[in-house]
Amino acid sequence: MTGVGTLPLAAEAAKPATMAQALRRAMRDAMAADPSVHVLGEDVGTLGGVFRITDGLAAEFGDERCTDTPLAEAGILGAAVGMAMYGLRPVVEMQFDAFAYPSFEQLISHVAKMRNRTRGAMPLPITVRVPYGGGIGGVEHHSDSSEAYYMATPGLHVVTPATVADAYGLLRAAIASDDPVVFLEPKRLYWSKAPWSQDAPAEVEPIGRAVVRRSGRTATLITYGPSVPVCLEAAEAAQEEGWDLEVVDLRSLVPFDDETVAASVRRTGRAVVVHESTGFGGPGGEIAARVTERCFHHLEAPVLRVAGFDIPYPPPMLERHHLPGVDRVLDAVARLQWETEN
Amino acid sequence: MKKSSTSVQELPAAAAYRPTPPPAWRPRTDPAPLLPDPEPYRALGTDAAADADPALLLRLYTELVRGRRYNTQATALTKQGRLAVYPSSTGQEACEVAAALVLRAQDWLFPSYRDTLAVVARGLDPVQALTLLRGDWHTGYDPHEHRVAPLSTPLATQLPHAVGLAHAARLKGDDVVALALVGDGGTSEGDFHEALNFAAVWRAPVVFLVQNNGFAISVPLAKQSAAPSLAHKAVGYGMPGRLVDGNDAVAVHTVLGQAMERARRGEGPTLVEAVTYRVDAHTNADDATRYRDAQEVDTWRAHDPIRLLEHELTRRGLLDEEGIAEVAEAAEEMAARLRERMNAEPALDPMDLFAHVHAERTSQLREQEAQLRAELAASAGEGAGDQR
Numbered sequence: 001m002t003g004v005g006t007l008p009l010a011a012e013a014a015k016p017a018t019m020a021q022a023l024r025r026a027m028r029d030a031m032a033a034d035p036s037v038h039v040l041g042e043d044v045g046t047l048g049g050v051f052r053i054t055d056g057l058a059a060e061f062g063d064e065r066c067t068d069t070p071l072a073e074a075g076i077l078g079a080a081v082g083m084a085m086y087g088l089r090p091v092v093e094m095q096f097d098a099f100a101y102p103s104f105e106q107l108i109s110h111v112a113k114m115r116n117r118t119r120g121a122m123p124l125p126i127t128v129r130v131p132y133g134g135g136i137g138g139v140e141h142h143s144d145s146s147e148a149y150y151m152a153t154p155g156l157h158v159v160t161p162a163t164v165a166d167a168y169g170l171l172r173a174a175i176a177s178d179d180p181v182v183f184l185e186p187k188r189l190y191w192s193k194a195p196w197s198q199d200a201p202a203e204v205e206p207i208g209r210a211v212v213r214r215s216g217r218t219a220t221l222i223t224y225g226p227s228v229p230v231c232l233e234a235a236e237a238a239q240e241e242g243w244d245l246e247v248v249d250l251r252s253l254v255p256f257d258d259e260t261v262a263a264s265v266r267r268t269g270r271a272v273v274v275h276e277s278t279g280f281g282g283p284g285g286e287i288a289a290r291v292t293e294r295c296f297h298h299l300e301a302p303v304l305r306v307a308g309f310d311i312p313y314p315p316p317m318l319e320r321h322h323l324p325g326v327d328r329v330l331d332a333v334a335r336l337q338w339e340t341e342n
Numbered sequence: 343m344k345k346s347s348t349s350v351q352e353l354p355a356a357a358a359y360r361p362t363p364p365p366a367w368r369p370r371t372d373p374a375p376l377l378p379d380p381e382p383y384r385a386l387g388t389d390a391a392a393d394a395d396p397a398l399l400l401r402l403y404t405e406l407v408r409g410r411r412y413n414t415q416a417t418a419l420t421k422q423g424r425l426a427v428y429p430s431s432t433g434q435e436a437c438e439v440a441a442a443l444v445l446r447a448q449d450w451l452f453p454s455y456r457d458t459l460a461v462v463a464r465g466l467d468p469v470q471a472l473t474l475l476r477g478d479w480h481t482g483y484d485p486h487e488h489r490v491a492p493l494s495t496p497l498a499t500q501l502p503h504a505v506g507l508a509h510a511a512r513l514k515g516d517d518v519v520a521l522a523l524v525g526d527g528g529t530s531e532g533d534f535h536e537a538l539n540f541a542a543v544w545r546a547p548v549v550f551l552v553q554n555n556g557f558a559i560s561v562p563l564a565k566q567s568a569a570p571s572l573a574h575k576a577v578g579y580g581m582p583g584r585l586v587d588g589n590d591a592v593a594v595h596t597v598l599g600q601a602m603e604r605a606r607r608g609e610g611p612t613l614v615e616a617v618t619y620r621v622d623a624h625t626n627a628d629d630a631t632r633y634r635d636a637q638e639v640d641t642w643r644a645h646d647p648i649r650l651l652e653h654e655l656t657r658r659g660l661l662d663e664e665g666i667a668e669v670a671e672a673a674e675e676m677a678a679r680l681r682e683r684m685n686a687e688p689a690l691d692p693m694d695l696f697a698h699v700h701a702e703r704t705s706q707l708r709e710q711e712a713q714l715r716a717e718l719a720a721s722a723g724e725g726a727g728d729q730r
Contacts, residue, residue: 038513064513070543075502075536082506085491086514090506102532109496110503117480117492120698155699178701208704255704 016193019167023053023129023185025198026171027091031061034089037175039066041076041093041129050095051131051190073103077128081110084124091175097132098141104149111180112155127174127181132160133226133276135188135323137316144313145277147225150182151253151286158253159207160184162228164194166251169204177207186226210257212264216246219270219336222261222287224250227274227324234329243333253283261287262294269300270336274324279307301337371580378573378583382617385592386654394592396660402439402591403655404669406648409435409459411673412468413622415680416458416475420626424684426477429456433589433621436647437553439463440594441521444602450489452504452522454497456553460523461490468676469683478688498528501537501550508541508548508605519605520548521598527558529572538613542579547605549598550613553588555620560633576613588618589647592654619645692718 031037039057041049045068048055057066069076073094080090094100100107107128115123134143150158157179161167167185174181196202205211213228214235221231228249235245248264250257265271271291273284284305291303306324314322353359385391391399413432420428431438434456442463445451453461461471466488473482474493481492491507494500504522511518528534529552541548552572556563569575576583582604586597594616601612619642623630630639655661696703696711703711 070536070539072532072536072539074533075505075540078499078502078533078537079506079509079540082503082508082520083510084506085485085503086507086510088510088513105496105499105533106502109499113480114492115700116698118485118698119479119481119694121481121484121486122492123701157700255700256706258705 015195015197017164017196017198018191018193019161019164019185020051020053020190021198022164022168022196022201023171023190024055024057025201026168026175027054027057028060030091030172030175031057031065034175036087036089037065037091038083038088039091039093040069040080041067042069042071042095044068044093049093051187053129053185053190054093073100074106077103077106077111077126080126081106081114081124084126085122089125089127089175091127091129094128094130096138096142097130097144097146100128100130100146103128107150107156107180107182108153112153115179116155123178124180125175125178127171127177127183129171129183129185131187131190132184133186133188134313134319135226135276137319139316140313143316143319145275145282145308147184147253147275148277148282150184151283155180156254157181157207158184159251160186160225160253161251162186162189162213162225162249164192164196165202166204166249168196168198168201170207170251172201173204173207181207184225188226189229192229208252208255208257210248210250210252210260212246212260213249214245214247216244216268218244218268219272219333220246220248220261220264220268221272221274221329221333222248222250222264222291223274224253226276230324230326231274231329234326234333237326238330238333241330241334245333256287256290258290258294261291265291265295265303266298269298270333271295271299271303272306272329272332272336273303274306274329274332276308276323278310279305280310282307301335304332304335306332373577376577376580376582378571378576378585378615382585382587382615383593383597384587384590385596386590386650390596391592391654392658394596396658398443398595399592399651399655400660401443402436402595403648403651403661404672405439405443405463406435406591406651407669408673408676409439409463410648411677412459412462412680415677416472417622417626419681419684420475425472425475427625427627428458428475429625430622431456431459431620433642433647434553434555434618435459436591436594436651437523437551437588437616437618440591440598441523441551444595444598445489445519445521448489448516448518449602450491450504450507450518450520452491452500452507452520453493454500454523454525454528455493455495456525457493457523461493464488464490466490468680472684473688476684476688478690479694498524498531498533498537500524501528501533502540504548504550505537505541505544505546505611508546509544512547512608517606518547519602520546521602522548522550524550524552525558526552526554526556526563526566526572527561528552529575530558530566538576538579538581538611541611542581545608545610547608548611549601549605550611551598552613552615553618554615555588555618557620557624557630557634559624559628560630562633571615573613573615579613581611581613584612584614586614586616588616589642589645589650591647591651618647 573583
């Protein structure tokens with residue numbers, strides 16, 4: 001069996017890989033390392049998933065380890081609960097963000113609560129992989145940012161990678177976690193590339209740690225998942241305006257890394273939260289409140305939010321107006337009270 | 343796996359096109375053997391009961407009497423404020439007891455909130471089985487210890503768990519069967535459908551027992567389902583449906599036993615509908631006179647699971663007045679112990695609220711735990727008359 005620790009061939013070390021490949025490799029390595037890891041979902045077997053993230057797993061590990069289930073999300077997650085009760089470590093694929101909704105009762109009433117309900121006697125080490133977010137021209141019900149629903153449910157961990165390396169490391173950590181993890185995969189980053197060796201993946205910090213993707217001095221962009229590349233691009237563009245922006249990639253929405261976020265904002269004194277999810281009731285409100293509670297005396301301006309509009313996700317020909325882009329981020333940065341009017 | 347050819351045959355133009363029959367169709371499985379019998383199966387008063395093991399009959403009887411007493415005691419404790427709520431299974435004891443006794447040690451039980459009796463008959467501590475309804479914690483027992491899943495409050499949501507557990511056990515090569523309990527109302531839930539479908543597709547070693555007690559709180563079965571019987575629903579999933587008299591403990595035990603055997607043989611799941619009646623109201627908080635006739639209740643009271651079995655046992659000389667009194671006395675002792683233990687205040691630790699949310703407390707939960715601890719310390723200080 002090939003484990004995580006296999007030595008790389010020098011030539012392979014610098015090859016670019018996609019986030020999709022890193023996710024696939026994470027499941028493959030987890031399955032090789034631990035026979036209790038089972039993948040299940042719709043079309044995950046023979047087809048390899050509609051995004052091909054599970055490609056080859058059924059061929060390598062058999063249909064019983066990577067299982068095409070009937071088309072019923074509550075049934076899939078409910079069965080995963082029973083499998084986890086018996087000592088397996090299920091990795092469930094929800095085909096799209098909005099197709100996960102039928103499984104909410106299982107997620108909220110059982111997956112999130114079983115450990116607590118049984119005083120720790122029955123933890124459920126389940127990973128629920130959910131491709132989420134827009135930007136791929138999907139028709140209705142294929143582009144939701146559903147993270148706020150999950151964040152609002154105590155008992156779940158909510159994780160989302162923004163880089164190829166994190167996709168691997170965080171998914172391995174999610175599968176290894178004894179807590180249920182909702183693993184949100186930014187589907188428009190599936191084909192993003194970075195130099196990454198799948199045979200010697202770099203260590204990734206455990207779930208719950210944010211990371212500073214770009215250091216800066218004058219304001220902090222707090223973001224995650226699909227909006228991380230947007231913020232990095234905005235930070236580059238902002239240099240022309242004389243703004244030196246720091247970009248914090250949260251990676252984990254639950255647990256939330258108050259420490260890293262607050263440390264950054266205390267340094268810069270200004271903050272903008274950026275995400276695709278709606279602004280009203282979205283994660284940004286919680287994040288802005290936490291930052292304000294912790295950094296009030298360091299703030300030069302109110303914490304602003306750049307979010308999706310408070311509308312049902314638009315049809316694909318209009319989604320570019322909805323998605324927070326570089327210009328909208330820069331507009332928000334411009335409103336951070338750079339010159340005090342006296 | 344064969345891939346389809348990339349070259350697709352071009353069809354001739356309309357003038358030259360000749361219709362051909364579609365690929366042959368046949369039913370994927372013969373539905374006839376899956377159909378339930380026209381009448382619920384009964385054993386008491388028949389040769390089947392006469393052939394049954396006397397020790398099993400006496401065990402069933404003892405547990406039925408104990409179970410009835412447990413129900414009346416728990417209902418009384420609710421009226422005294424010792425339980426937050428109690429959904430009684432009086433009238434349904436035959437289903438509850440047979441479900442528990444048919445299981446082997448390694449098998450799993452998936453109860454709903456009305457199945458405390460089955461949980462106790464399985465051997466769990468009667469007080470631990472009531473923590474959910476007393477309200478000192480949600481699940482008072484370690485599910486692994488007796489292989490009993492937590493009492494499930496959201497209807498039918500425990501059924502897919504039973505399927506997943508049975509499936510996992512089979513994948514591991516373990517000889518384990520899961521028995522999942524649900525009511526007639528629960529059969530309307532999507533999770534009922536999804537669980538039965540998954541179970542049949544996976545041939546999972548699981549048995550579903552529907553206790554059709556006539557009512558989902560106030561709604562009668564006629565408003566719940568138009569199926570010929572709930573057992574008939576099995577046919578749509580490709581599994582056998584069985585109908586049984588749910589007040590005949592021997593019949594329920596027999597039918598469940600056969601279904602468990604079938605599951606063990608790798609032949610897949612079975613749906614069993616036990617026709618019974620909820621003699622009490624939904625819970626102590628419900629008023630059943632608002633939606634059903636006293637006459638209907640009386641008819642079912644007469645078809646009493648305890649008296650039916652008692653009749654069989656006395657008729658066959660397996661039980662006499664003295665034996666009946668002994669069983670009743672043992673049940674009284676159980677009730678007295680239950681009363682005594684339930685009248686003691688449960689030990690509560692508010693810090694438990696944070697202890698089991700995740701494997702490790704998040705920094706946010708640590709802060710909130712510290713907050714509550716400080717609040718409690720402050721109020722304890724006030725209580726002691728301390729000056730702050």
